[in-house]
Structures are given as C-alpha cells and as structure tokens.
Amino acid sequence: VESATQDHIRVTLIPGLNPQIAIPRNQLIRFGPVLEPTSIAFKIETLVSSTVPIVPFIEADRFSDVAILTSISVIPDSLELIGPRSSLDTIRSIKTALIHPEVRGLQISFPSEAGHNQSVSISPEKRNLSVEIDAPLDLSRLDHHTRCDRDQVKVRLVLSPSVEKTFSSLPVRFLNRPPGLEVGVDSKELTVTLAGPAEIIESVSDSDLAPFVDLRPFRGGGVYTATAEIPLIERVSIRGAQPRTFKITLTPRGRDSESNADTPVPLAPKTEP
Template identity: 25%
Template sequence: MKIFSLFLLCSFLAWFISNLSETYESRAYFTLNYRNLPDSLLLGKNSNGEIEAKLRTSGFQFLYYKIFKSRMDIDVSQAELFNGEYVLSEDALKKQIDQQLSQNISLLELDRSQLVVDMYQVDTKKIPISAKLDLQLQQNYILDGKVKITPDSVEVKGPKSEIDTIRAINTSLIQLTNVNDDFSNEVTLVFPKGLDNSIFSIGRATVSGKVSKFSEKVFEVPVQVINIPEGYQIKTFPNQVTILCKATIERLKEISASDFEIVADYSQLKGSESSSLFLEVTESPQKVYDVRLEENTVNFVLEQQ
C-alpha cells in the first residue's frame, strides 16, 4: 500500500504539473496603484482600487495570481478631462498594463472600456505653526529670545473651500516646569477636523528655546524734556532718574546708561498748573527682560530765558 500510494502521489503530481504547464485563458485581478499625480490634483477616496483582466498564459502564472494579488501602476498624468471627470481610455489603460506583464502573458480584455480616476483640483497654502507651550521657569531664569519652531510652517494641499479657513496649526501641549536650562521637544501637530481631502506635508515639529539666568542692574539716566514753550527753559528735579533693567548677566555687561532715553513731554500739561511731568522710556536696549522706572514723575521749574 505504501508503494502504491507513493506511485499514486507521483502520478498526481506529474499530471498536475503537466496541466499547469498548459496555456489557458482566464481572469485575474490586479490592485491599482495610482502614481504621477500632477501637483494641482489630489486622488479622491472614490477611485477604483482593483481591475479585472482576461489573460492568456500558463497555469503556473494563473496559480500565482490566485495566491498573490499583483499590483498594477497606473500613470494618471495620461488621464484626460472629459465632462468633469478624469478618464483613462481603454487603449491607454491596456498599454500601461500590457507593459507591466511578462512576455509570456497576453492581455485579451479588461472589465471596463475606460477607467475613471477620482481626482480633484487643489490649492497649496503655507500655514504657520503655533506652539502650545506651558512653560514655568525657575526663579531668576528667563526665556532668552522667542520660542523657536522648526519648521515654522506646514504646507497643505486641498480644496480651496477647506484650506482657506485655516489660520494656524497648533502643536500638541508641551508642559515644562522648574526649567533652568535650554529645552528642545519634538511634538505632534494637531490638525483641525473636517479636512478629509487635505494633505499636510509634515506631522511633527520641534519646539525649542534658550533659557538664561538673569540679574538686575540700576542705571542713572538724565531726563530730557520736549515741547518746551519758545523762550523758556525747564529744570527738572531730579534731573536724572533711576531705571532698573533686568537681563542676562552677559547682556548687562554690555549695557550702559546711554542706551536708555527718558523723556518728559511738556505738552502733556495742556495748560494745567501742575508742577510735575510724567516720564516715559522712549529708548531701551534690545534683548532685555524688563525695564522699569523707579520714579514715574519729576517736578519742574519753568524759567524764562
């Protein structure tokens, strides 16, 4: 029985292989992979994902197609606009598929006379990224400069009606506490809902910032009076005031009293009999955390020249 079974199995295999080597006509299914989309178009969700083709080839090849579903690349740049739809003609479709089949496979027919590709016109827009940051610094530490976002914008492609309403793209929330050093965090972007037909160029961004220790320094700055009546001069008491500047230690070493300008505008009195003038800081150095006057007013005496 064992010998008989062995011969029976061998006979069946020989018959099976002999039949598979024969040429047949049958149908096979291919998954469609759309490529070469023009920059002004996007592929919609209603595009056909599969096509059926009648082929003439060996049984081995049909067995392969039954086990493994093959993919066909479809070049949609050859599609033509017809009655508001992008269409690949039967000849163009057959030519593309035939070029991807092996030489021993003949394409006889397709299950459709044309392929309608669901594509739609899109606009492109650059949208700034906004960092959603909850930053708590240690005492005597400041954020040295602005928070940096890399990249600072995201490119979106989609229907004009969808993307026109977008003003900014937020990052996911970053919570940092007790910070006393520079930070850099990669985070995901949070895209608005209802943008099913839009595509964004990136999905993540890096939010970073420079943190420095700050100190305070006092400067004595002279008071300048403007809009003095013609033929008069003004003396202020005091003639210079104290200004408190907060900045990094390195920055404070570079700052002097001449970097500040404090102005009192005589025209603010508007004919009143007040003997004091309000002060305003009109010039201050860049890259400082805070500038504060110790006195907001000065007394004055108006003297005729």
C-alpha cells in the same frame, strides 16, 4: 415612516443610517418612485497641495524671571496640506498646540502629552542652553476634506539666563519745553533696573538709556505729573525705575525771555513708558 394609509406607506431613507423596514408575513410590497428630492447637487473640486509654515506657540513669559528665550525654531518648519483649493486658500499657517512651561526655582520643564517631559536647569554660568521638545500641531482649522503629512513636530528652544543690572543717577532730559514758561522739576535723575540675557545686559551703558520726559502735552502754567520714558533695547525689559513720575511746575516767564524759549526736540521713535 412619514405617513401610512391602508394602501401605502411613505418612508424617508437617510444615507448612512442603514434603515430596516419590517414587512408583515404574507404581505406583498412594491417600491414606488423616489418622490424627493428629484436631484442632488454635488460640488466636485480637484485636490491640491499647499505648504504652510508652522508657528510655535509658547508662553515664554512664564519663565521670564529666570531665563530669556534667545531663539526658537520648529523642525520641520513647514507642513504639507492636501485638500480642496477652497479649503487650503484660507490656511496661511499652522500653529503648534500651546507649550505651557512649568518653573520650579531655576528649573524649567516642558510637559508633553506623551509623557516625555523635557527640562533644563538655568544658571548664570551657562548661556545659550538648548532644549528640544515634542509639540503636537493644532489642526482644528482643517476640515474633514483636508489631510496633512504629520501631526507633531519638534520645537527647539535656546535659553539664556536672565540677569539684572541697575543704572543709578541717570540724567533725565526734559524735551519740548513750552515757550513762555519756566520749567521746575522735583528731580533730574533716575535709577533704572534692566533684565535680559547676560551678553546684552553686560554691554549696556548709561548712554544707551537716556531717559526723558516729554513736556509737549503741557501748555499752560500749573503743576503737572509726567512719566519718564526710556528708549527700548531689544530683548531687554525694564524691571524698575525710580522715580518713574516727576512733578513738573510751569510758571510764566517775563516777556523779554519769550524769544529764548527752547526749540522742540524730536522724540526717540521707540520708548517704554
């Protein structure tokens, strides 16, 4: 009740709340006109359908010490949405809920909300291990006007054991030597440890690594510290490098040797510091 006098009362009725008004016995009631609002605006849209890809969302780094995620796929790989065009135009993809693997020794388990946990045991002899898990979809971006044909998918993971390999005494190249300066270094070799799928690690050779130090930032004489860079190899990580930094000493050359300064060498496009 908004207001009341001896002659009338004013009531606001809110749709959906099912209001009840009690009338005193032996009293008459007469309903007057609706005062406000005088009109109600509606937005009417045609329902349309849209198919969007499903993107798996997994914390793969949790098991990177024991296994490498070789491939991941979703079954089915797309989702059909039905709703107003204005809603569907903002949705480009749907993610799965976060897949949070647990690692105990060489066993990786994938907890499920339904209680059907999947697990796989990693061993150096077994490669391309496949595991299929149930994953709910993250539908939090859908409004109440939009519906879809499913709320859960299967995610198939292919895992390979992670192995390590150490490459010793790799020669380090010193690129882009500044003209007019002599370059002195405390070491010219590097030892690198790589980790990744066995089938890739076994095929890596010393020539694939080719570590280098870029001297371009150093222009004046003095003592500097530089970090060795190592070209990246797909699906392979660098577990360690020794030494990783080098002590660089730059001293002026004689005038007669300035014309023999090293020509700058272009850098590799992909490197890992």
